[in-house]
Structures are given as C-alpha cells and as structure tokens.
Amino acid sequence: MILHELISYDVLRVIWWLLLGVLLIGFALTDGFDMGVGVLLPFVAKTDIERRIAINTIGPVWEGNQVWFILGGGAIFAAWPPLYAVSFSGFYLAMFVILAALIVRPVAFKYRSKRDDARWRNTWDWALFAGGAVPALIFGVAVGNVLQGVPFELTDDLFSRYEGAFHAKFAGLLNPFALLAGLVSLAMLTTHGAAWLSLKAEGPVAARARVFGTWCGIATIAGYALAGLWLAVGIDGYALVGEAAVNGPSNPLYSEVLRTESWLAAYAVRPWITLAPALGFLGMVMAVLGLRAGREGTTLLWSKLGIFGAISSVGLTMFPFILPSSLDPRSSLTVWDASSSHQTLFVMLIATVIFMPIILAYTAWVYRVLWGKVTEADVTDSGSAY
Amino acid sequence: MDLDIVELSRLQFAATVMYHFLFVPLTLGLSVIVAIMETVYVMTGRPIWRQMTKFWGMLFGINFALGVATGITMEFQFGMNWSYFSHYVGDIFGAPLALEGLMAFFLEATFVGLFFFGWDKLSKVAHLTVAWLVAIGSNFSALWILIANGWMQNPVGAEFNPDTMRMELTSFYEVMFNSVAQAKFVHTVSAGYVTAAVFVLGVSAWYMLKGRHIELARRSITVAASFGLASALSVVLLGDESGYDVSHNQKMKMAAIEGMWETEPAPAPFNLIGFPDMEARETHYAVKIPWLMGLIGTRSLTTEIPGINELVAESEDRIRSGIIAYDALMAIREARDATPPAVRAVFEDHGGNLGYALLLKRYLDDPREASEEQIKQAADDTVPNVWPLFWAFRIMVGLGFGFVAVMAYFFWRSSFRKQVYPRWALWGAVAIIPAPWIAAELGWIVAEYGRQPWTVDGVLPTALSVSHLSVADLLLTLAGFMIFYTILFVVEMSLMLKYIRRGPVEDVEETEIWTARHEHRLRTTDGKDPFAATTTE
Secondary structure (H helix, E strand, O other): OOHHHHOOHHHHHHHHHHHHHHHHHHHHHHHHHHHHHHHHHHHHOOOHHHHHHHHHHHOOOHHHHHHHHHHHHHHHHHHOHHHHHHHHHHOHHHHHHHHHHHHHHHHHHHHHHHOOOHHHHHHHHHHHHHHHHHHHHHHHHHHHHHHHOEOEEEOOOOOEEEOOOHHHHHHHHOOHHHHHHHHHHHHHHHHHHHHHHHHHOOHHHHHHHHHHHHHHHHHHHHHHHHHHHHHHHHOOEEEEOOOOOOOOOOOHHHOOEEEEOOHHHHHHHOHHHHHHHHHHHHHHHHHHHHHHHOOOHHHHHHHHHHHHHHHHHHHHHHOOEEEOEOOOHHHOEEOOOOOOOHHHHHHHHHHHHHHHHHHHHHHHHHHHHOOOOOOHHHHHHOOOOO | OOHHHHHHHHHHHHHHHHHHHHHHHHHHHHHHHHHHHHHHHHHHOOHHHHHHHHHHHHHHHHHHHHHHHHHHHHHHHHHHHOHHHHHHHHHHHHHHHHHHHHHHHHHHHHHHHHHHHOOOOOOHHHHHHHHHHHHHHHHHHHHHHHHHHHHHHOOOOEEEEOOOOEEEEOOHHHHHOOHHHHHHHHHHHHHHHHHHHHHHHHHHHHHHHHOOOHHHHHHHHHHHHHHHHHHHHHHHHHHHHHHHHHHHHOHHHHHHHHOOOOOOOOOOOEEEEEEEEOOOOEEEEEEEEOOHHHHHHHOOOOOOOOOHHHHHHHHHHHHHHHHHHHHHHHHHHHHHHHOOHHHHHHHHHHHHHHHHHHHHHHOOOOHHHOOHHHHHHHHHHOOOOHHHHHHHHHHHHHHHHHHHHHHHHHHHHHHHOOOOEOHHHHHHHHHOOOHHHHHHHHHHHHHHHOOOOEEEOOOEEHHHOOOOOOHHHHHHHHHHHHHHHHHHHHHHHHHHHHHHHHOOOOOHHHHHHHHHHOHHHHOOOOOOOOOOOOOEO
C-alpha cells in the first residue's frame, strides 16, 4: 500500500506530536476538573448532602473524561511506541501509584453513596481526594523530571535500561524542581475544579469553592512563574547535533544529542512560542479574577485557556525532544526518531480524523443534556445519583 | 534476562488480567440484556420492564466500575512490565488499543453516565438509544482488544525492520481481518453473553425460590433463557471455528491441547480424556474417539495434523534458519545503508525465522555461538506445558455444552410450559452462576498459556519481552495489586449481594395505574389475564 505516502513522514510525525498535545490537554481540561473537585471535596463540602452535590456535579461525566487519559495511553502506544516503552517502565513505581489512584476513584464514585453509613462515606470521600490529588501531583512531577532528563539508555537492540533500581529511584523523582512542577499541576487542576464547582453547584459549596480556587489560582501563577525562572537559570537543555533526519527511521541511536545551557534557547529561535506561556498567565489571572468576582461560565473558559497555555508551553519549549535522557543523551527520544512507522501513523490519523469529531459531538450533546446546576433535589429525588 | 523477572512479570500479568476478566464478560452480556429489556419497555410501555432495566442496570453499573478500573491496569502494564514487547511490536499492537479508546471506550464511558443520570432528562427513545450505545461501545472494545490479541497469536500484516529493530505494519487490513482475531471476537463476546444470561437466570431463580419479585424474575428468566440459548449455541459453534483456525496457525498449541505427541494418520482421533506426560512424551490412558480430531481441526479426511515431536523438529530447523537471519541482521546493523545487497537478500530469505533465533537468548547473548545442545534445548522450549492445556480445554468445552443444555431446558419451560419451573431446576440455576466465569478463565488459559514460550507467536519470545526492572520492584507492585484487588473484590461482592438481596424498586402504584389504563389490551379471548400464570410448582 502506498496510500500512506500521500502525507510525508515528517509531517505525520509533527501532526502526531500535536495530537499527543491535544490528548494530554484534553485530559487536563476534562478530567482535570474531576480531579480538582476530588481535591476540594473534603474542604468545600461539609455535610453529606453538600458532598453529594459536589460529587454529582461530575457524577455523569467523569467516566467519559477519564477516557482522555486511557486514549492518551493508547495513542502513545500506537504513535510513539518507544516513548510508551521507556516512560511507562522508567517511571515504574510512579505509574503504579497513579494506577492505584485511578482504580480507587471509579470505585469510590460508584460505591460511596450505596451505604448509608457515615464512616463508609467518609472513607470513600478521602479516597476521592487521593484519587484527584495523587495523579494531579504525579503528572506534574513527571513533567518536571522530563524537563531535567530521565536516566535511561538504549542498548543496540533498543532495549531500555535504567540507572539503579526503581524503588530507590522513586525518591530521585521527587527532586525539588519536579516537586515544584507537581505542586503547580496540583494547584492548577484544583483551580480548574473550583471553577467547575462555582458553575455547577450552588450556595455554600460554590462559595467555598470560589475562595479555595482563588488561593490555588494565585499559587498556580506564582509557581508557574518560579518554575519558568528556574528553567531559565538552573536546568540544562538538550539539542540535536547537525541537521535532523526528519524522515529517517525511528531509531534514537541514529542521532547525536548534546547538552545546552538552557531549554529557553528555543525562545530565541522560535520567538512566537512566547505566546504559550503568555496565554497560560492570561488564562490563570483571568480565572482568579473571575472566581473573585463570582463570574461563572467565563471563569471555566479562562481556566481552560490557562491550562492549555501551561501544558503547550512545555511541549513547545522542548520541541523536537519528547523524552530526553540524562544518562545517555544520544538515547533521547525526539519527534523525528521515536514514532511509529509511516504507515501506522497514517492509518491512525485517518481513524482519528473520522472518530474525533464524532466523539466531540456526542460529548458536547451529553454536556448539553446535563446543562444546569446540580441542586439538593437532584441528588435526593433521583434513585440513580451518586 | 533474569528469569525471575520474567516469571514475576508473567505472574503479575496473569493475575491482573484474570481478575479483569471477572468483570468483562458480565459487562459485555449484561449491557446487551439491559438494552433488550429497555427495548421491550419502550415498545410496550409496561412499567415492569423499566423496573427490570433499572434493576439489572444497577448491577451492571457496580460491575462496570471495576471492569473499567482494572482495565486501565492492563493498558499500562504493557509499558510498565513488558517494555521490550511494547517497543518490538508497538507499531502494530498499539494501534488497536488506541482504536479501542477512540471507537469504544469513549462511547461506552460517555453514555454510561447518561444511562444512570438521564432517566428524567431524556425522552424514552433517546434513553433507549443511550442504552444501546453503551452496549455497542462495550462490544466494540472487545473487538479491538481481540484484534490486538489475535495478532499475538497469528502475527499477520507485519515485517521486521532492521533499522528500527522492531516489527512494523505492512497491512492494516490483514491485521484487522485476521481470521484468528475475528473468530476470537465472536467466541469471546458470545461467552460474555452466556455469562450474563447465566447470571440473570441464577439471580432470578433465587427470587422465584424466595417467592419475591415474581413478575420481574419470570420475565427476566424468559429473556435470559432465549438470549442465553442463542449465545450458548454460538459459543460452541464459534469455538469450533476458533479450533479450526488454531489448527492452521498455531499447530503446536493444537497438538498440545490434544496431547498428541506423534503425527497420526489422517483423520486423527480425538483424545477424550488422558494423562499427558511431559517427560515420557506420551499421553497415558488416552480414550480416543476415531476421526473426530481430524474433522474438527482440518474439516477433511485426508489432511494430517502434525504431532508435537514433528513440530519440535520443525522448530529446530527454524532456529537454524533464524541464526542465519540474526547474522545478517548484525551485518546490516553495522553497515546500515552500505549493506551489500547479498546480505539483505539473506535476511529476506531467513528473516521470518528471526524470532526462533531469539529463543536462544535465554541461554546466551549471541545466538550465533549456540551449541548443538542449546539449539535442541531451545527447540524443546517451543512445547508448552501440555497437561494444563489438555485439561483446561476439556473442562471448558464440557461447560460449554452444559450451558447449551441448561439454556435449552429453561427456554423450553419458558416457552412451552407456561413459565413453570421445578424447584430443583431453580436451585440448579443458582448453583451454576460461577460456571461461565470458570469456563471463560480456562479459555484464556488455553489461549495464552498455550502460546508460550512466545508473547507474539514465532516472533518474540516471552523471556525477551520484559522491562529492565528489579525483583523488588515487581514484588512490591505484585503485592500492591494483590492487596488492593482483594479489598476491591470484597467490596464489590458485598455491594452486589446487598443490591441483589434488596431487589428491584417496585413502583406498585405506577404499575396499577398502567394496568388499569391498558386493561382492554391485557384480556385474552377467554377473559383471563395471560400474565396471571402460576409461578413455581
């Protein structure tokens, strides 16, 4: 079949790099507020009915939202197999902790209100808190580590090896810069959750969410700025040596990589990418102002813009690197040498072009059906509410 | 390649996937049964059918939550524990997993929320559509994951690329319409339908025995028995189709299932029972049915089915050919674009057997230096452990025929005996609730254990597929999963039992109003209410 040559390999690779961003951002925008609501749950909702209202604002949609994450995993596997192989085994214990959190969460949603017992319910509420807070934190920590480079190397057979044992390495992941990135991620998604609650809940829950959201928003802005500064002065970047073989085979060992002064050199080469952090700041500032002023609909949109800017700024800063190696820079994975074959990228693109619009359409329809605030009556009158 | 890592990774995969598959078959089948019940509700308007939909839907929801949660583990485990597998075949294997997300998970997960929350927000027809979309989504996900699994059994549409050191896609069409994948899909989905039918039948029978929720139970048994009979027949017939495929594509698995060591003259007999002995390489006390094996496996009277010993000899030849391919590969890797065409041609000729050379990596780093003894040993490794396959297969098939009989019986009572069921039959229906799960897990043992020593048949040995981890890492996560999954299982079972014990929410008032309004339609010519039939004898 030569049909796939309609689109050249390098273009497909860039498209799939963009789609990787779309999936990660899609996950943060949708499941992000679910996790944020989980984090806020013990603090903004005091009584059982308040908690049920907060939970039921995301009750009908969290399951669909979570699929962005599952699809993200599948798409990385399909389009960037080396990235999937290296990162999932490299962040082994961190991935396990995320899995544990993501397994607890669905169960907590479904089972929490199925027993009328205060201790049972309180336990599951804290499970929901952990199910939101832990992944939000770890995703940020992972991004912080990726920016610093991950200690792996590829053998000639392209088997990926790591330095040291992982249960020991897990502590190494929690270095200061990575923790800062983790806290930014946690604060950002909590703000997003607060914006959602102020839109979908009423009364004291919404009011408390606005207060918490304001502070988390301010923390996000400060942390994001600090991380940017740190990146500028304290962290080495990576660069490809010579002209990149953009249409070459996906073998990372075919390219040479060296360490540079800073990632931020990218902003001199491609000044337009300044737009990403600028949108990040704009969105977060406007979200904070919106939460203060009690504006509902637009606040959520601003918060989405903030997340979009923050996540895309990381990807654009690192381009073409996806997963740099601190142990053996030559093994670093880039857009040009860590993708699937030409044909697989093409087939998957066709499938995405067909199904993504359909998914977006029916998701939008579901949100429209569920439009409006969740009230006490919605929770108590319906036999099927959580 | 530390063997401990391989064994622990396999144990973890087996444990988590078998746990996952406790929930999957019920999700597959119950989603369809619930949608059927709601269809009857929308067509007749009878409130009882909505109550049935809601009740079975509630049990579906409890089960669905754990199916989704444990499914995430599976998707991540390939990268976490099997990173060389992920690298080596991700170009082909990853695509169906991503498509599963795109086509199936979004569909079922987006609409499952609306199914539970949308009763008052949607019209009847819109809600029914939502129910069917959930069912279609669930079944689609089975399709894609089985295309992925089918490729591991029969790796078509792909070839090795020396530049990237991995298998790459050559034909997506072949991967998608892989005959093994298609046969597996229909067989697995039907097994899921049988599971749900047995579940609904058993729970309803328990209500009948307790004299509770008779109206709901009687109708549920009718649905379960008709749906279950069709499904059980299809499991058996399509299982036969699977067997036919296996005999073509995985001859070693077929011979092991059969405990057939020597090639028998066609048409080969079928070992009904026997005791396979790995050491002596024979099956003791075999009770043979003449001709049957040849008929099932080849659908002919003249085609031979090779025995294990013949296949081992064949493997040895392929290992030798694989070593030649490996040598060429090393030369290509050294010279890259400057490789002489003659070396490329050698790789073209022998590349298909490269995987067999990799079997030697268990014993030494460079297969080219393998001794005769090591080659013999690697060839012997291609024989899976025979007796678990032999017995797992027979128990599974026996259960399969059992389901046909049970469903046929209840279908007959339901259709021609006025829905009257003797108590022993009802108790029997309660007792066999676990049986379909046992059959399904045994089926997977046959499929996956029987594929050893390969993760991808003939392409990548299991021993090479793992990640660079330590034993401590694996023990930690294994223990974590065990503890975690046990707690979840206890919670899930207790909720399931609690809701079964509580039973459906019966809106008596609504039912009476509806009955009064439709009384004229309910009377038959003799003036009797056709639904006032007696219940148990």
